Amino acid sequence: MAAAWVRLCALVLIGVSSGAALAKDKTPTAIVVGGGLAGLTAAYELQGKGWQVTLLEAKPSMGGRSGLATSEWIGNSKTQPVLNQYLERFKVATLPAPEFVRTPSYLIDGEYFSAADLTAKQPATAEALKRYEKTLDDLARSIDDPLNPAANSTLFALDQMNVSTWLDKLQLPATARQLINQQIRTRYDEPSRLSLLYFAQQNRVYRNVSDRDLRAARLPGGSPVLAQAFVKQLKTIKTNAPVSAIVQDKDGVTVKVGAVGYQADYLVMAVPLRALAKIQITPGLDNQHLAALKGTNYGWRDQLLLKFKNPVWESRARMSGEIFSNTGLGMLWIEPALKGGANVVINLSGDNARLLQAFGDKQMVDQVLIRLHAFYPQARGAFTGYEVRRYSTDAGTGGSYLAFGPGQISKYWRLWERPVQRIAFAGEHTDALYPGTLEGALRSGQRAASQVQELAAGKSFDPVKAAPVAAAAAGAAAAKGGFFSNLFGGSSGKGEQAPAKTQADQGKPGFFSRLFGADDKPETKAAPVAKAEETAPASVPAPAPAQAAPAAVAKEEPAAVKPAASKPAPAKVAPAHKPAAKPVHKPAAKPAPVKKATAKSEPAKKPATNSQAKAG
Numbered sequence: 001m002a003a004a005w006v007r008l009c010a011l012v013l014i015g016v017s018s019g020a021a022l023a024k025d026k027t028p029t030a031i032v033v034g035g036g037l038a039g040l041t042a043a044y045e046l047q048g049k050g051w052q053v054t055l056l057e058a059k060p061s062m063g064g065r066s067g068l069a070t071s072e073w074i075g076n077s078k079t080q081p082v083l084n085q086y087l088e089r090f091k092v093a094t095l096p097a098p099e100f101v102r103t104p105s106y107l108i109d110g111e112y113f114s115a116a117d118l119t120a121k122q123p124a125t126a127e128a129l130k131r132y133e134k135t136l137d138d139l140a141r142s143i144d145d146p147l148n149p150a151a152n153s154t155l156f157a158l159d160q161m162n163v164s165t166w167l168d169k170l171q172l173p174a175t176a177r178q179l180i181n182q183q184i185r186t187r188y189d190e191p192s193r194l195s196l197l198y199f200a201q202q203n204r205v206y207r208n209v210s211d212r213d214l215r216a217a218r219l220p221g222g223s224p225v226l227a228q229a230f231v232k233q234l235k236t237i238k239t240n241a242p243v244s245a246i247v248q249d250k251d252g253v254t255v256k257v258g259a260v261g262y263q264a265d266y267l268v269m270a271v272p273l274r275a276l277a278k279i280q281i282t283p284g285l286d287n288q289h290l291a292a293l294k295g296t297n298y299g300w301r302d303q304l305l306l307k308f309k310n311p312v313w314e315s316r317a318r319m320s321g322e323i324f325s326n327t328g329l330g331m332l333w334i335e336p337a338l339k340g341g342a343n344v345v346i347n348l349s350g351d352n353a354r355l356l357q358a359f360g361d362k363q364m365v366d367q368v369l370i371r372l373h374a375f376y377p378q379a380r381g382a383f384t385g386y387e388v389r390r391y392s393t394d395a396g397t398g399g400s401y402l403a404f405g406p407g408q409i410s411k412y413w414r415l416w417e418r419p420v421q422r423i424a425f426a427g428e429h430t431d432a433l434y435p436g437t438l439e440g441a442l443r444s445g446q447r448a449a450s451q452v453q454e455l456a457a458g459k460s461f462d463p464v465k466a467a468p469v470a471a472a473a474a475g476a477a478a479a480k481g482g483f484f485s486n487l488f489g490g491s492s493g494k495g496e497q498a499p500a501k502t503q504a505d506q507g508k509p510g511f512f513s514r515l516f517g518a519d520d521k522p523e524t525k526a527a528p529v530a531k532a533e534e535t536a537p538a539s540v541p542a543p544a545p546a547q548a549a550p551a552a553v554a555k556e557e558p559a560a561v562k563p564a565a566s567k568p569a570p571a572k573v574a575p576a577h578k579p580a581a582k583p584v585h586k587p588a589a590k591p592a593p594v595k596k597a598t599a600k601s602e603p604a605k606k607p608a609t610n611s612q613a614k615a616g
């Protein structure tokens with residue numbers, strides 16, 4: 001009897017240990033949703049660590065958001081270390097950038113100015129730009145840690161304000177204000193839709209980073225070339241695979257694409273928030289995540305590539321690089337024209353893009369040509385064609401990239417850095433330091449891959465606690481030397497009062513009066529189209545062009561792109577966009593047939609030619 005018992009125990013033990021060995025030896029599996037640079041990085045890093053990875057991409061081609069640019073200007077390894085590491089690893093060639101693109105310049109009423117020209121020829125504007133930059137730098141340096149921008153109640157209060165209100169207080173001359181507005185909307189979004197704290201935090205991140213380092217080299221072919229380098233490394237990619245639902249349980253995740261299901265141990269979700277909002281997740285996300293999906297502001301940006309028989313501008317140098325115009329034309333780039341001719345990429349951003357939503361592509365191009373023609377009369381005659389990419393209304397992105405609106409840092413700061421059960425999140429919008437950039441996307445892919453490995457090793461990610469607003473620190477920050485003078489560019493004279501001591505103070509009458517000498521309420525400036533908190537691009541009703549407000553004051557120059565009066569109004573004004581379908585975070589009605597992502601190794605798909613438009 002005793003011997004039989006021992007034999008049984010021995011058998012059980014052998015069974016247990018071999019089972020454990022099996023579990024240990026089993027290749028861990030992951031599904032990555034989204035084939036932009038964040039998803040590609042996560043898939044590549046996990047595969048490199050021995051994981052079996054299946055990448056699912058909704059579109060026919062890989063690479064996600066890539067501009068029309070056929071060559072991109074990129075930062076050096078000092079400013080974009082992760083990007084440069086991958087470029088080196090994959091032996092993707094870059095070229096040193098020509099000097100003329102390395103610093104921003106200006107196009108004022110059609111006349112080109114380098115920074116030096118501006119100082120010589122328009123000293124008042126140059127002086128105002130300097131004053132703005134100094135004030136902004138003071139504001140940026142008020143943030144000690146860009147990873148914790150709302151570290152005290154004073155900084156927390158900045159999140160409740162928009163950038164436009166802050167600019168108003170600087171009382172800049174009209175042209176300077178127009179150029180600054182254009183710079184901000186091109187880099188982020190319309191100043192009236194941008195949290196002042198977010199703007200300050202981003203300027204803190206890039207503080208002391210020279211423009212020359214940020215545009216140190218050219219990447220011929222643009223970021224799609226890097227995406228293709230990742231694609232070559234990956235074993236299992238499925239394109240045309242839009243994920244519609246995800247179910248996670250204690251054993252793993254099941255992902256639904258059409259009628260097909262894929263299973264894996266863990267998942268990296270690397271799609272923009274607007275796209276994520278359309279995916280059913282079971283169990284459902286909590287209210288904070290749902291609110292972030294719905295409300296987080298993205299910048300608006302449309303890109304037009306205009307093609308000409310020959311250059312209609314006086315010199316290539318004068319239309320290349322980051323050029324800010326006061327006529328709403330946005331940032332301009334001269335692109336290499338692969339098949340002869342001359343191409344220029346024009347970015348329409350912020351309200352300039354919003355105002356033109358009601359236009360068809362051709363009408364939008366016409367509007368831009370009218371403006372170019374005013375400066376370059378040969379433009380119409382030499383014009384041969386165009387390509388348009390509307391990021392603003394692309395269902396896959398729902399905007400250009402993350403640009404926190406007023407109050408949104410307070411609510412959603414680093415929310416997506418935390419995995420939810422078996423899902424880790426990646427994408428430019430999940431990177432706290434470099435959102436809206438290739439660097440941010442790559443960094444987020446690396447972070448998500450590490451988190452998935454940590455999850456597999458048994459780590460649990462506790463909910464992020466909102467950074468406590470350190471009341472004591474508020475006083476310290478204010479005492480640090482003229483914080484509120486810094487905010488508005490005044491002198492940090494003696495007797496300056498620290499206006500807020502505790503978070504509770506913010507609700508008290510007088511706080512904002514003291515801050516601005518004006519309204520008591522944190523002002524979210526009425527934007528021409530929608531309130532900052534309601535800027536989910538998909539749900540923003542586009543104004544009919546005819547209703548565009550006249551450009552009454554300098555800061556309202558989105559009206560610069562107001563349909564040109566000389567142009568007949570478009571015959572048909574597209575209806576305002578309907579609100580996006582509400583995300584349903586319920587179990588899928590019918591479980592899909594399940595395919596084991598791991599069981600069958602899909603042939604490595606090389607979604608070969610990327611479908612990005614090539615200039616030419």
Ligand SMILES: Cc1cc2nc3c(=O)[nH]c(=O)nc-3n(C[C@H](O)[C@H](O)[C@H](O)COP(=O)(O)OP(=O)(O)OC[C@H]3O[C@@H](n4cnc5c(N)ncnc54)[C@H](O)[C@@H]3O)c2cc1C
Nearest residue numbers: 034036037038058064065242243275427428436437438441
């Ligand atoms: C106009 C413009 C100009 C820019 N210029 C620069 C620049 O000069 N320098 C710079 O550093 N950065 C720039 N950026 C930002 C940079 O392009 C992005 O930060 C980066 O490409 C984002 O990568 P991502 O992987 O996070 O997202 P994405 O590239 O958007 O990838 C997400 C992928 O998910 C896919 N997807 C969506 N829904 C689903 C679904 N349901 N199922 C499966 N797949 C899905 C999408 O099709 C997409 O391929 C620019 C962006 C824009 C829009």
